[in-house]
Amino acid sequence: MKPYSLTRRLVVTVLLVELMLAAAATGLALLYERQQNLHAFDLMLRGRADSLLGAVQDAEDAGDNVMLDPKALDLPRGDLYGVRNESGRVVGSSSNWNHAVEQAVGEQGSGRNFRLGKKWYRGLALHGVRQIDIGDQKPGIARPVVIFYASSLKPFWAAMSHAAKFLVISNFLILLFTAGTLFILLRRGMAPLQELAGAAAGISSNALQFRAPPDAFAVQELAVLAHALESAMSRLEKAFVQQQIFVHDAAHELKTAVTIIKSSLQLLTSRKRTAAEYERGLELCLSDCARMEDLVQKLLLLARVEQPREEQVTASETNLNECLREVAEQMEPLATVRGVKLAVNLEESATARIAFDDCATLATNLMVNALQHTPAGGIVMLRVQASRGMTSFRVEDSGEGIPKEDLPRVFDRFYRGDPSRSRNTGGAGLGLAICKALAEGAGGQIEITSEVGRGTIAEVTLPASDEGRITRPLQEVLSDR
Amino acid sequence: MRVLIVEDEERLAENIAAALREGPGYAVDIAGDGETGAYLAERGEYDLIILDLMLPKISGPDVLQRLRKKGQKAPVLVLTAITSKASIVELLNSGADDYVGKPFDLGELVARVKALIRRGKGVSHPLIRVGDLEVDTVERCVRCGGVEVELSPTEYRILEYLSHRPSAIVSKESLLEHLYDFNWERHSNVIEAHVSNLRRKLNRGGEELWIETLRGRGYRLTAVVREAQP
Numbered sequence: 102m103k104p105y106s107l108t109r110r111l112v113v114t115v116l117l118v119e120l121m122l123a124a125a126a127t128g129l130a131l132l133y134e135r136q137q138n139l140h141a142f143d144l145m146l147r148g149r150a151d152s153l154l155g156a157v158q159d160a161e162d163a164g165d166n167v168m169l170d171p172k173a174l175d176l177p178r179g180d181l182y183g184v185r186n187e188s189g190r191v192v193g194s195s196s197n198w199n200h201a202v203e204q205a206v207g208e209q210g211s212g213r214n215f216r217l218g219k220k221w222y223r224g225l226a227l228h229g230v231r232q233i234d235i236g237d238q239k240p241g242i243a244r245p246v247v248i249f250y251a252s253s254l255k256p257f258w259a260a261m262s263h264a265a266k267f268l269v270i271s272n273f274l275i276l277l278f279t280a281g282t283l284f285i286l287l288r289r290g291m292a293p294l295q296e297l298a299g300a301a302a303g304i305s306s307n308a309l310q311f312r313a314p315p316d317a318f319a320v321q322e323l324a325v326l327a328h329a330l331e332s333a334m335s336r337l338e339k340a341f342v343q344q345q346i347f348v349h350d351a352a353h354e355l356k357t358a359v360t361i362i363k364s365s366l367q368l369l370t371s372r373k374r375t376a377a378e379y380e381r382g383l384e385l386c387l388s389d390c391a392r393m394e395d396l397v398q399k400l401l402l403l404a405r406v407e408q409p410r411e412e413q414v415t416a417s418e419t420n421l422n423e424c425l426r427e428v429a430e431q432m433e434p435l436a437t438v439r440g441v442k443l444a445v446n447l448e449e450s451a452t453a454r455i456a457f458d459d460c461a462t463l464a465t466n467l468m469v470n471a472l473q474h475t476p477a478g479g480i481v482m483l484r485v486q487a488s489r490g491m492t493s494f495r496v497e498d499s500g501e502g503i504p505k506e507d508l509p510r511v512f513d514r515f516y517r518g519d520p521s522r523s524r525n526t527g528g529a530g531l532g533l534a535i536c537k538a539l540a541e542g543a544g545g546q547i548e549i550t551s552e553v554g555r556g557t558i559a560e561v562t563l564p565a566s567d568e569g570r571i572t573r574p575l576q577e578v579l580s581d582r
Numbered sequence: 583m584r585v586l587i588v589e590d591e592e593r594l595a596e597n598i599a600a601a602l603r604e605g606p607g608y609a610v611d612i613a614g615d616g617e618t619g620a621y622l623a624e625r626g627e628y629d630l631i632i633l634d635l636m637l638p639k640i641s642g643p644d645v646l647q648r649l650r651k652k653g654q655k656a657p658v659l660v661l662t663a664i665t666s667k668a669s670i671v672e673l674l675n676s677g678a679d680d681y682v683g684k685p686f687d688l689g690e691l692v693a694r695v696k697a698l699i700r701r702g703k704g705v706s707h708p709l710i711r712v713g714d715l716e717v718d719t720v721e722r723c724v725r726c727g728g729v730e731v732e733l734s735p736t737e738y739r740i741l742e743y744l745s746h747r748p749s750a751i752v753s754k755e756s757l758l759e760h761l762y763d764f765n766w767e768r769h770s771n772v773i774e775a776h777v778s779n780l781r782r783k784l785n786r787g788g789e790e791l792w793i794e795t796l797r798g799r800g801y802r803l804t805a806v807v808r809e810a811q812p
Contacts, residue, residue, distance in 0.1 A: 359685040361591060361593045361594045364598065364686075371688070385593070
């Protein structure tokens, strides 16, 4: 669709409406003008007819007739008139008098338009009485006459066209003025929108900060948009920054891993060595590679579980007991090696809405953490609890615990509570971040409480049924961090 | 020479330490976190400190700041994964002497370590001449009047250390500090034995005294110009 200008559209609409109104007003005004002009014309005709009546005189003949003596009158030339007496005889007329006029005008007193030849006329009939032979004592003889008077409509039309011209021109000027004013006002009114657009155009992947110009907030309609833009951008920026930190951290970890392997190999080749030395060196390189592999795998897993999943087709009911029992069995050798007792307390029939593998990963990570941070002779407990709608399992250890100031950061990616230890055990500081993403991805949550010297409790709460499951959008998950 | 590596990545620290021990034959100590690193650096007499930036407990830049504030003059070589200009400028300005970006070349790291130690002692060329004596720190060999002298690794290290500060008195304790890391049992009579062997090997056939013993104070390397053999 071709983009259109809101300003132009508004101006055109307003002008069209105004044009229609102007046309209607002009029409009405002209109608009124016509009425007024005709009335004036009629009055003029009557006046002229009246003065003609005054020119009707006694003919001073035997029949006491009347006659017209227009000599004293100054009637416009071109006017048509005729005076008829009661017997129907024309007693006087203008030189251009025509009987057709009489027929066209009729006997009525009001004005009537008619056409004579090519010209339009308006005429009327005036019934008057002329008293003649007025003596001192006796009344005169009344001689009724009918005066027909018609005049060309030319001046009327001229006046009408004049009025029409005036109306059209003045309306046109008003339209022009409105258009100009409207355009300027709209321009000015749209300025905050332009500014907002300008500010928004400044957004790029390098500069995600967005501050709406203050003018945009002064406009009620724009303030909503400005607010929405600002908050959307700030959320985006947050997510973007998180992503950048993640990439940065991941790059750092990978660089370090590569550095280790590279230095191991360079050390090995720096001089001639015995076969046993080569063997030992290669073994070390292999274990370095395994660590890097583990790191890459964890990064990929984290990337996968942090994907926003709108519909989890894969998520299914998992028998928590079955899953945790399997994990506990796998953990047994590690517990034995570390001299830690593993206590498993599983309830019957506890199910959760989470994929089996995700649940196993969650539990494995938590168990490994617990086992690694518990000194020999300690105990790690795994237990399941089911309550209304939710199923939870907790991993408790009697380890060294996590200092209070470190607790809020344990779920951060690449965060290591005790670096020297976790480095030795090959942890990249991603385990708990993965756990959190897994638990939240399944609509549950994870909580860690700890006391230094006494131990740590990790509790995972998962929805037990369909109703309890809420898949949170990625944005929200990210903004929590 | 004695080097301190402050690096939390154990395998990396081990590799660098092995390269420095095998290559230039330095004594190397490893600190696994910033706190230990700062503690060791403040107490030990190190000729160079290799410092990682991302360290637990005390971060690399903080360790650096702390050392410089306390007047620790040893050159510091920084290991960093962030090689952006701004961070490097900041590092060098806060007292680092050089940096290598991860992943680095082990050979390059060793060469930089050697150069920094040399510079730290006011020597610019890897071939150190003291009179007729030539100590080649690249080949790790010693020539006296153009004739190569066979030395044991420890003897070479003692001579190398002394040649970095000719005509200065180096105490026995100082030699011990700079030649051995924590893994070695130190006995001052071991040094005495090595010095006397070294002196014997250098003085072959001549009367010159290369290494003076100042009783109760230490040793001094003196420049001797051997007269042309008739």
